[in-house]
Amino acid sequence: MRVRPRHIGTVAVAAFLALALAGTLAPAFGWRLDVVRSGSMSPAINVGDLAVTSPERPEDLEVGDVACYRTSDGSFVCHRIMAIDGANATIVTKGDANEDADPHAVAYADVEGKVAFTVPYLGHVVSFLQGPLGWAFIILLGALLVFSEAKEVIVKGGAQGPKEGGE
Structure with missing residues (x-):
């Protein structure tokens, strides 16, 4: 099984969102x-x-x-x-x-x-992401994901809608 770079980006975003969600919800419950x-x-x-x-x-x-x-x-x-x-x-x-x-x-x-x-070790990641280099990394990661998705759409010729004539 080959891991595609696109999947790595998706996993990275999911991990970041999970960490952000935990950091947001935890204080709400004390x-x-x-x-x-x-x-x-x-x-x-x-x-x-x-x-x-x-x-x-x-x-x-x-x-x-x-x-x-x-x-x-x-x-x-x-x-x-x-x-x-x-x-x-x-x-x-x-x-x-x-x-x-x-x-x-x-x-x-x-x-x-x-x-x-x-x-x-997760504290090291949190500390990095809270610093200026961490914010730059987050912005760069987001830009790379947007670029990757845009490239995917361009290479595949745009969104695939239903074909005319019901085919």
């Missing part, structure tokens, strides 16, 4: 898609992975979950829960690659959810 930019959770979650975060009430989290929260400087962090202090409404977290627990307990109010799953 989910987040975040590119992992730090190795603090390695080897469980690596730099360049795409972390999919589900909205969770802090009271429903358990020791061992990877909680995602906002720090005082506005950064978004996902670290494993080491301890829960329900009386003070805080959790103690630690990156898997770090030797010590994080220096400050995280208030329930700062918790936004937990990592439901990750997609290895």
Whole structure:
């Protein structure tokens, strides 16, 4: 079986549209898609992975979950829960690659959810597509697909309609 370049383009467009749809629909349901930019959770979650975060009430989290929260400087962090202090409404977290627990307990109010799953390497693709070269790539891919379709119509002699006389 021979793969035609036209089919590769169709698959690329379908993959891009699926990613765009997921990125659009996820926030509508409270989910987040975040590119992992730090190795603090390695080897469980690596730099360049795409972390999919589900909205969770802090009271429903358990020791061992990877909680995602906002720090005082506005950064978004996902670290494993080491301890829960329900009386003070805080959790103690630690990156898997770090030797010590994080220096400050995280208030329930700062918790936004937990990592439901990750997609290895997809964060690299998302980061690329969000940058200026990524936009150029998307525009170029679209232009190539339009050109390919136009060439197909010209080579085949235009759209095939029903022949006269019912043939």
